[in-house]
Amino acid sequence: MERRNFVKSAGLLAGGALLTNLDAFAAKADAGVIKIGVIGCGDRGKGIMQLLNQLPDKFKITAVCDVLDFRLTEARSLSKGEPYRSYTDHRQLLDDKNIDAVVVAVPLNMHYAVAIDVLKAGKHLYLEKTMTYNIPQALELVKLAKERPRQVVQIGHQYRYSPLYYRVKEMIAKGYLGDISQIDCRWDRNGNWRRPVPDPSLERQINWRMYKEYSGGLVAELLSHQIDFINWAFDTHPQEVFATGGIDVFNDGRETFDNVQVLLRYEGKHSMVGNFGATCGNAHDGYLFKIKGTLGTVSLLTDEGIFYPEKKLLNNKELVDGVTGATRIVWNKEGGSPILPERTKDGTWYAFNEFYKSVQSQSLPDSNVITGARTAISVHLANAALYGKKPMLWTEEYNVG
């Protein structure tokens, strides 16, 4: 019931800037502003900080931490009021008794170590995706989080916090798509996926996504969002995992593949084949996310979605020659209907509003340590298949929660 209410209010907010004065969360503002420390001030960390600064009745950033000095300087410049306390060692930030919750946006290989420290310091945790670098760490983090039920752990799969993605989950559950058998996903770009490096010695620290030691590459950094949505929306996980790929576009010293294709087999109420791909060598599709059933297809961007009914669904109209009704707005010539009337905000906005709510009410966020582990395990199986050149299977021991 609580979930439905949230979806309703979020849907209302999605209705446009018009309704901001009706902010459903505002009522709780006086319950307290959450004091935030940010560990990891790269592009993502700073992006989150900018968002938190737009929600002053809910969050107040008080401290920042990064191992790179220039990043700390950039992060400090985002302060609009009191200067942030800044640290290069995250353990010092965690000693700060004034911090209620910590945002962790460090390279993937450090997620686990930092997350463990945050939990042990008694703070709430917003941990960027993918949850952990490998499967044992995912299982360990679940164990630790379960021991500390009063602390909120939310994993940064922010897109599915958008009311659009909740609506799609609901459509799936209500059977609007019929029996679903196929999922098509892409997250493509035409570019090297590198960040500028001010000093060559910082290459590995800044472009950590290029190196296997730190990163799970395109699957962990991009496709994990869609893999996570499928796991969550269908309450499932892949049974079999196949993958292929290579360094096909930018042979520039990188180790993680710049062209990947992952094939996931799901079994359950909807038995499905999921086709997840990403390349750095073509931007035509960009972000593509299609869920296909016997009754229709949902086609999603991060902030808008269209439903295409299967032609046979329209057959009942054949009984009449025409239909009169209030003008139906269609978005495109293929006759799709918009899933929500307006574009949604960036997923991070919804994700942090939910994080606030979870901390205030000590409730389990939808993107929690269990779903985070399930997605992290799916990602690692995909990478194991990709780099190990062999199919992988989901095994019993991965069933958490």
Added chain:
Amino acid sequence: MRNNLKEAVTINKWKLSRWMFLSFLFLLALTGINSTMIRSRSDLRKFIINGYSQGTTYQVTYYAADSIVSQKQTDSLLASLDRSVSLYLPTSLICKFNNSARGITIDKPFLVLVKKAMEVNRNTNGCVDITVKPLVDAWGFGVKKPDSFPDAARVKSILKNVGPDKIWLQGHFLHKRYPQVQIDLNGIAQGYAADLLGNLLESRHIYNYMTEIGGELRIRGHKPNGDPFKVGIEAVDGNDIMPSPLRKTITPGDGAVTTSGNYRKHLEAGGKQISHIMDPKTGYPIQNEMISVTVWAKDAITADGYDNGFMTMGLKQTLLFLARRTDMGAYIIYKKTDGAITDTVTNGFKGYQPN
């Protein structure tokens, strides 16, 4: 000379062959006419054009011996109407008028629509008014979305630019009283588009057709087997993802059927729905028992011209307005005081059979 003679013979030969060819053509034509004349109605084939215009879909169904009217023609007709009266096309004549200080010279379709709108305005005692555009924008249903709903003072100030006395015609010149006066023909243009599509078909001697755009229909004739065209009236849940079964099926015969409803396009505030239909007299979105009004009239510009007005008038006034009319009728879905949804129909509504 010889040469000349030879030439003359050749010409004669050519003339002869041309004569024969023309006779052959004539015979062919005769046969053609015969076959058309003796062709039974069942030789008529059904053609359906599905297209996209004015932010919605359109469909043209007609019965003819061949595909005489093509999608290219219907697309181009609708694109041309868009260039006159679409608010979504910044270069359209209507946008030019809205941005002008005193008015502009308008083209024929624009003129037809404005004249009709003025007539409907008079007949409905001001319940339909195309000068509501500033209100439509202020309440968040225009092309650009405002940050908040207008307060009473803002509504009052907008109303200074709304009203039938704010625009007038002088030949093809549409005047406005103040530069801020703006018009919106969206409530009537789709009906007119359905008429224009019908006119296009009739200009090609097609007399059995149904044209539909955005749920507004124009109908003439019947199917080759004599069956009338069947029109479904949509259920009012506004669910486009999993549409409910049709609420009613009617067979209205020649004329037009259009619907104005609150159920698809609205905003929400404080748990209340904000209708996209403005009451031009109060400056506020309408708030009454009406959910949807389906109007039958002889043409779609008329039906579409009145349907919003009935939504604004409310149930009692609409029933009074239509009580003795046979040239127009309405099927009305409304909410009773106890919240239950029910419907009613007036005498002039054609082709309605109670369930």
